[in-house]
Amino acid sequence: DTEVTQTPKHLVMGMTNKKSLKCEQHMGHRAMYWYKQKAKKPPELMFVYSYEKLSINESVPSRFSPECPNSSLLNLHLHALQPEDSALYLCASSQAGGLSGNTIYFGEGSWLTVV
Amino acid sequence: GQNIDQPTEMTATEGAIVQINCTYQTSGFNGLFWYQQHAGEAPTFLSYNVLDGLEEKGRFSSFLSRSKGYSYLLLKELQMKDSASYLCAFFTAGSYQLTFGKGTKLSVIP
Numbered sequence: 567d568t569e570v571t572q573t574p575k576h577l578v579m580g581m582t583n584k585k586s587l588k589c590e591q592h593m594g595h596r597a598m599y600w601y602k603q604k605a606k607k608p609p610e611l612m613f614v615y616s617y618e619k620l621s622i623n624e625s626v627p628s629r630f631s632p633e634c635p636n637s638s639l640l641n642l643h644l645h646a647l648q649p650e651d652s653a654l655y656l657c658a659s660s661q662a663g664g665l666s667g668n669t670i671y672f673g674e675g676s677w678l679t680v681v
Numbered sequence: 682g683q684n685i686d687q688p689t690e691m692t693a694t695e696g697a698i699v700q701i702n703c704t705y706q707t708s709g710f711n712g713l714f715w716y717q718q719h720a721g722e723a724p725t726f727l728s729y730n731v732l733d734g735l736e737e738k739g740r741f742s743s744f745l746s747r748s749k750g751y752s753y754l755l756l757k758e759l760q761m762k763d764s765a766s767y768l769c770a771f772f773t774a775g776s777y778q779l780t781f782g783k784g785t786k787l788s789v790i791p
Contacts, residue, residue, distance in 0.1 A: 608768055608781035609724065622778070656723055668772075669714070670779055675723040 569593075570673035572657050578679045581647060587676045589640040589657030597621075598640040599670065600632060601656040609656055609672075615640060616662065647680045654678075683707045685782040687769055692788045693759055701754045701785045703769035711772040715743050715754045718784070719765045727754070727767075756787075764789045 570591045579585045589598065597616050601609035614622035615634040623632075629651075631643040640657055657673040685705040693699040705713070712731040716724035730736055730745035730752060742755040756763055766784040773780065 606784075608770075608783055611778060614778075654723075669726055669729055671726060672716075672723045 570657055570659055570671050572655075572673035572676050574676060575674065576677045576679075578681060579644065579647065580681055581649070583647075584643070584645045586644065587642040587655055587657075587678070589642075589673055590638055591659040591671075591673075592638055593659065593671070594637075595659035595661055595671075596637060597660045597662050597668070598634065599656075599658040599660075600630075600640070600642050601658060601672075603654040603656055603675075613642075644678070647678075649680045652679045683773065683780050685769060685771065685780055687767075687782040687785045689783065690786045690788070692790060693756075695759055695761060695789055695791050697759050698755065698757050699759060699787065701756075701767050701769075701787065703752045703754070703782055705750050705752070705769070705771050705780075705782075707750075707771060707773055707780070709773050710747060713743075713745055713752050714770045714772075714779070715741075715752075716768040716770065717765050718768060724768055759789050761789050761791070763787065 573588045599614050600612040603609045611624050612626045613632040618634045629646045633641040654675045656675045658670045660668040660670045662668050687703045714729050715727040717727050718724040728743035735744045740757045745752045766786045768781050768784045770779045770781040
């Protein structure tokens with residue numbers, strides 16, 4: 567089973583709203599990722615959690631706030647977003663980062679529209 | 682610096698063979714991935730090469746030459762459902778950063 571589950575699949579939110587994206591994996595992976603993908607562009611790394619600790623924050627604005635409650639769950643809290651933040655948000659996981667054989671598996675993504 | 686390059690678009694005929702090339706530059710290399718992404722969907726894992734040579738998986742094969750900074754994805758017996766974007770990406774050694782190419786949009790025509 568190589569499944570990463572994301573909810574919701576689609577989210578429309580206003581610029582003053584607070585919402586969260588959720589991600590879950592039960593593969594025993596210890597690295598989890600948030601990527602952002604705009605249309606016709608490759609995924610861009612936002613955050614990496616390794617062993618439930620934030621390892622990488624790719625200079626992401628503070629209106630995006632990640633949280634890793636446990637080794638299976640990863641959340642992305644959204645507040646005061648801008649219309650240009652509308653994109654596909656991809657969660658991913660791997661056994662660990664940067665090591666041979668650690669394939670990154672992606673979830674189906676959450677389509678976010680900010681109005 | 683780090684750089685990865687692949688063609689933007691390719692077109693091939695159903696039943697044919699197509700090769701999608703990827704060249705990369707990085708100071709520390711730790712494996713190259715190929716992902717398939719259909720429009721509106723998330724990337725799905727196709728292959729991973731860390732050593733030189735050819736890895737075959739059914740209709741798909743992936744090749745790596747580390748000395749040349751070069752990889753290709755070979756798709757045989759093309760089917761219409763193979764129309765998608767194909768992303769190559771590499772891991773930098775000791776990093777969680779997966780650097781993606783811009784993707785190659787493959788269109789399979791009858």
